[in-house]
Amino acid sequence: xxxxxxxxxxxxxxxxxxxxxxxxxxxxxxxxxxxxxxxxxxxxxxxxxxxxxxxxxxxxxxxxxxxxxxxxxxxxxxxxxxxxxxxxxxxxxxxxxxxxxxxxxxxxxxxxxxxxxxxxxxxxxxxxxxxxxxxxxxxxxxxxxxxxxxxxxxxxxxxxxxxxxxxxxxxxxxxxxxxxxxxxxxxxxxxxxxxxxxxxxxxxxxxxxxxxxxxxxxxxxxxxxxxxxxxxxxxxxxxxxxxxxxxxxxxxxxxx
Amino acid sequence: xxxxxxxxxxxxxxxxxxxxxxxxxxxxxxxxxxxxxxxxxxxxxxxxxxxxxxxxxxxxxxxxxxxxxxxxxxxxxxxxxxxxxxxxxxxxxxxxxxxxxxxxxxxxxxxxxxxxxxxxxxxxxxxxxxxxxxxxxxxxxxxxxxxxxxxxxxxxxxxxxxxxxxxxxxxxxxxxxxxxxxxxxxxxxxxxxxxxxxxxxxxxxxxxxxxxxxxxxxxxxxxxxxxxxxxxxxxxxxxxxx
Numbered sequence: 366x367x368x369x370x371x372x373x374x375x376x377x378x379x380x381x382x383x384x385x386x387x388x389x390x391x392x393x394x395x396x397x398x399x400x401x402x403x404x405x406x407x408x409x410x411x412x413x414x415x416x417x418x419x420x421x422x423x424x425x426x427x428x429x430x431x432x433x434x435x436x437x438x439x440x441x442x443x444x445x446x447x448x449x450x451x452x453x454x455x456x457x458x459x460x461x462x463x464x465x466x467x468x469x470x471x472x473x474x475x476x477x478x479x480x481x482x483x484x485x486x487x488x489x490x491x492x493x494x495x496x497x498x499x500x501x502x503x504x505x506x507x508x509x510x511x512x513x514x515x516x517x518x519x520x521x522x523x524x525x526x527x528x529x530x531x532x533x534x535x536x537x538x539x540x541x542x543x544x545x546x547x548x549x550x551x552x553x554x555x556x557x558x559x560x561x562x563x564x565x566x567x568x569x570x571x572x573x574x575x576x577x578x579x580x581x582x583x584x585x586x587x588x589x590x591x592x593x594x595x596x597x598x599x600x601x602x603x604x605x606x607x608x609x610x611x612x613x614x615x616x617x618x619x620x621x
Numbered sequence: 622x623x624x625x626x627x628x629x630x631x632x633x634x635x636x637x638x639x640x641x642x643x644x645x646x647x648x649x650x651x652x653x654x655x656x657x658x659x660x661x662x663x664x665x666x667x668x669x670x671x672x673x674x675x676x677x678x679x680x681x682x683x684x685x686x687x688x689x690x691x692x693x694x695x696x697x698x699x700x701x702x703x704x705x706x707x708x709x710x711x712x713x714x715x716x717x718x719x720x721x722x723x724x725x726x727x728x729x730x731x732x733x734x735x736x737x738x739x740x741x742x743x744x745x746x747x748x749x750x751x752x753x754x755x756x757x758x759x760x761x762x763x764x765x766x767x768x769x770x771x772x773x774x775x776x777x778x779x780x781x782x783x784x785x786x787x788x789x790x791x792x793x794x795x796x797x798x799x800x801x802x803x804x805x806x807x808x809x810x811x812x813x814x815x816x817x818x819x820x821x822x823x824x825x826x827x828x829x830x831x832x833x834x835x836x837x838x839x840x841x842x843x844x845x846x847x848x849x850x851x852x853x854x855x856x857x858x859x860x861x862x863x
Binding site: 402483486487490491492494495497498499500501502 | 691698699701702703706707709710713723781
């Protein structure tokens with residue numbers, strides 16, 4: 366029985382251990398946040414990588430999410446004559462949930478994995494040791510700028526995603542499905558509050574923290590050469606995605 | 622002066638260093654030789670505080686770094702430069718930016734002054750017209766030279782070398798050996814080299830320390846080691862040659 370419990374509980378112990386180590390890295394990163402030198406150039410470079418270079422993928426996923434949402438809700442609402450609610454449903458879904466979550470998942474795939482791969486390669490080729498020997502903290506030089514950039518840029522990307530999602534929903538609802546434009550917009554403005562948008566952006570910032578922290582954690586603790594880098598990259602995407610979904614539930618429960 | 626006193630280090634249950642004692646003289650080249658996987662890199666990383674010992678003391682210029690906090694350890698590390706086995710140049714920076722990195726971090730100099738030092742150090746290690754190249758565009762030997770230029774950028778008092786000739790062809794190996802000797806003569810720094818290359822060791826060392834089963838089993842000048850009648854030293858050299 367004990368052996369069975371040990372076997373069954375191993376993944377849980379591993380998960381809790383990983384979360385504990387990630388939190389320790391976070392605390393260490395926070396402690397470096399207020400100590401000079403402040404590396405604004407590195408932060409801006411990371412903001413470009415996390416934010417500007419992700420705009421394309423966010424535009425496409427945001428637009429098509431809004432479009433498909435309009436299409437699906439239209440067919441459902443038509444059954445009881447509620448087509449006028451399509452606009453507000455799309456807007457509410459995008460701002461509260463789909464904008465932040467889908468943006469975070471896309472950025473995890475594009476940026477979180479790259480962070481794990483880059484830092485993992487630096488670890489196995491002793492570049493992180495080299496930083497230490499030159500009295501430069503790898504946490505301050507590598508981890509902190511990435512986390513700040515992700516926390517700042519995820520809300521910006523989410524705003525873009527929300528906007529193009531709503532535009533995509535409008536295009537399908539009004540342009541293709543012939544919902545009255547005035548009603549579409551009026552119901553949307555009636556139902557969606559500024560708070561919905563704002564809370565969605567807080568979620569996005571939190572997801573930015575998760576994906577960058579996990580990516581950096583998996584990177585700087587990489588062991589085992591090229592194979593280890595591959596493993597770290599995959600694990601960072603899986604763990605970030607899982608944590609994003611779990612934290613999304615709790616953030617929603619608290620905020621809405 | 623670097624002093625290692627009764628250093629013990631184990632990974633899991635395997636003892637890598639076993640109450641190791643070693644004194645390293647200032648302004649000389651000391652080569653620590655031993656077999657692959659024998660704990661040489663671990664020993665070197667102890668000297669610069671990248672690994673902490675399970676027990677024992679590490680004294681650098683009179684300062685016990687064994688239990689120093691990160692801030693104080695970073696101060697001591699400013700005395701060091703280190704050339705890693707594969708140079709560990711930063712992939713995302715040019716060669717010039719790599720060499721300038723420690724200067725940008727720790728020296729309060731103008732851009733012009735930093736560029737001058739970068740050019741001087743690259744010339745010193747025999748590299749020209751590589752400032753704007755990426756590390757991936759360099760050969761193995763050139764990468765090591767660039768790594769050495771970065772290691773000596775701040776004119777450190779102590780330079781550590783992790784297997785500087787591993788993976789190089791015989792001509793390049795000889796060239797790196799000459800470079801190490803010439804650089805030490807010019808800088809008058811303390812060089813600590815770890816190697817399993819016995820020929821290179823006899824070429825560059827002022828003093829040789831033999832690491833075997835976690836302990837330093839013999840120390841002496843190259844002549845003393847070469848002419849030693851100690852059967853263990855003879856067998857050790859023969860094993861490394863083979």
